[in-house]
Amino acid sequence: MSVVLETRALVKQFGGITPTDRISFSLERGARHALIGPNGAGKTTFVNLLTGVLRPTSGTVMLGGADITTLSREARVRIGLVRTFQINQLFATMTPLEMIAAVTSERLGLGTRGFSRLDASAGLVTETADILARFRLDDIMDETIATLPYGKQRQIEIAAAFAAKPSVLLLDEPAAGVPEAERRELLDTVAALPADVSVLLIEHDMDIVFRFATRITVLVNGQVLADGAPDAIARDPAVRTAYLGEAAHG
Amino acid sequence: MLSRRWHPAEALFWAGAVAAAFLFPRQLLLMNEIAILALFALSLDLILGYAGIVSLGHAAFLGMGAYSAGFVALHVASDPLLGLFVGMAASGLLGLVTSPLVLKGNDLTRLMVTLGVGLLMLELANALSFITGGADGLQGIMMGKLFGQFEFDLFGRTAYAYSLGVLFVLFVLARRIVHSPFGLSLRAIRDNPLRATASGVPRNWRLAAVYTLSAAYAGAAGALLAQTTQFVSLDVLDFHRSADVMLVLIIGGAGYLYGGLIGSIAFKFLQDIISGFTPQYWQFWIGLFLVLFVLGGREMIHGGIKAVLARLRVLKPGKRS
Structure with missing residues (x-):
């Protein structure tokens, strides 16, 4: 399998703190990869480095073999590196139809x-309709997003990222805050993402991680503590003490 | 419903604006002022209502357009359309040059920065008296005939027709733009800049583009003002112009294009009526109205307008993109 997203010796320092400490990471094409780690492990900083919110102190970020370390956030999105947010970031006054059309256009x-006119582009119209149907949003497409239930908004969050046609999709705690009743539909959505989209899941919920991921990277104190298949990670004593142990204590 | 077709109520609105010229032939000068204020408010709505950029210095662009058009009429040629074009171009350029200032920061910094630019322009116009006439203003502007046919008359017939025509053309253009992919991307930035960037929208370029467009619209309003009143003074750059136009949008509501138009009608009539019975203290009553309106009435009025619009939308056959 070929590597689609890669970091080489990535470092980020804020003053005396090093939230990202020589992380070399690779995401394979079509992967279902989870990034886990206790609070403060540096997951958020790492995602911000990948998406271009932050510039690394040193090291490189590569997408599809090209160095994208200095590309702007929107330029990375345009070449297929797209993320969702832990807290919904939606165009709240728009309808789902308008929001998906905005991203697609x-x-x-x-x-x-x-x-x-917006409906002058046949590509825009059909692609928008396809995504609304795929994420089962077509029955609510003309309602204002702000008035929709949280689970639906979470669906839109993922649908909007998908509309940007990612080759790599970073899902930041996709099920966070979703009530139990709507959770299943959302996880089905995640599971149904097409195989050619490489997914990196940043997640706290171990149920989701072990159900979804075929490979797991554990981040602790800004460093990669372990990287491998889920069962190997689950057995790894270092992971158990550093991560699972802490999780057990709350 | 990705397309926005013209609603019969819109046709009615514009027919009413034309009919008003025949129904109230003695009020043409006031109606001309309303049309110009409406265009100015439309300009502010483009950045405030559609891109979420607040401004307390929009008069800078009104003034730029007014002085440019006045200057053209005095020193170059008296053709109104040429002056209008130059006014729009000059203001658009000023908007483009000052747009980096509104790209950064939050609402408060934008308010301060735009206020600052407005004050700078006022003082600049005051100082450059060899161009602007300083405190005396540009006097003796003689306008040529519109299309070489229609003379500007004392009653404001040509003036109103001209201003309304320009307002209509620019309105149609704005309507087209806000419902285009570009317009949708502006709303995306207004709703959530973080998400817009994460969707690949180059925020700064889009905002700079709409700020430039808005400045050109304000420049058109300024040019109309200069040409139809045949006079430009420092008053066009005064702070009250920026504040009034904000008020107009607050009254009419931002983000649906008609807000500035309805607001300017309400504002001018209010001003006219109140100053009619109490010439000295009209600002007191305007102020009182504003306080009451913002505290209580706005939700009611805008809620009412929205409810009506929602009803109309439901009645229309729901067309799927």
Whole structure:
């Protein structure tokens, strides 16, 4: 399998703190990879380095073999590195139809067109309709997003990321805060993502991690503590003490 | 419903604006002022309502357009359309140049920065008296005939037709733009800049583009003001212009294009009526109205407008993209 996203000796320092300490990480094409670690392990900083919110102190980020370390956030999105957010980031006054159309039109490079109508592009219309159907949003597509139940909003969060046509999708705690009743539909959505999208799941919930991931990377104190198949990670004594042990204590 | 077709109520609105010229021939000058204020408010709505950029210095662009159009009429040619074009271009350029200032920071910094730019422009116009006429203003502006046909008359017939025509054309253009992919990306930035960036929207370029467009619209309003009143003074750059236009949008509601138009009608009539019975203290009553309106009435009025719109939307056959 080929590597699609990779970091080499990635370091981020804030003053005396090193939240990312020489992380070399690789995500294989089509992977279902989970990134776990206790609070303060540096997961958020790592995701911010991958997506371009932060610039590393040293090291490189590669996507599909190209160095993207200095690319802007939106440029990374345009070449297929897309994320969802732990806390919903939605276009709350729009309808699901408008939000998905907004993301799709940007992906199709239509965003600079100020004089054409939204429904003038057949590609935009069909692609938007496809995504609404795939994420089962078509029955609510004309309602204002802010008025929808949280579980639906969470679906839209993932649908919008998917609309940017990611080759790599970073899912940041996709089920966070979703009530039990709506949880199943959401996890089905995650499981149903097409195989050609490589997924990196950043997650606290071990049920989801072990159900979903075929490979797990454990981050502790800004460093990769362990990396491997789920059963190997579950047996790893270092992981148990550093991570699972702490989780057991709350 | 990705497309926005013209609603019959919109046609009615514009027909009403034309009919008003025949129904109230003695009020044409006031109606001209309303049309110009409406265009100015439309300009603010483009950045405030659609891109979420607040401004307390929009008069800078009104003034730039007014002085440019006045200057053209005095020193170059008296053709109104040429002046209008130059006014829009000059203000658009000023908008483009100052747009980096509104890209950073939050609402408060934007309010302060735009306020600052407005004050700078006022003082600049005051100092550059060899161009602007300083405190005396630009006087003796003689306008040529519109399309070489229609003379600007004392009653404001041509003036109102001209201003309303420009307002309509620019409105149609704005309507087209806000419902385009570009317009949708602006709403995305307004709703959630973080998500917009995470969706690949180059936020700064889009905001700079709409800020420039908005400045050009304000410049058109300024040019109309200069041409139809045949006079430009420092008053066009005064803070009250920026505050009034904000007020107009607050009254009419931002983000649906008609807010500035309805708001300017309400504002001007209010001003006209109140100053009619108490010429000295009209600002007191405007102030009182504003306080009451913002505290209580706004939700009611806008809620009412939205409810009506929602009803209309339901009645229309739900067309799937």
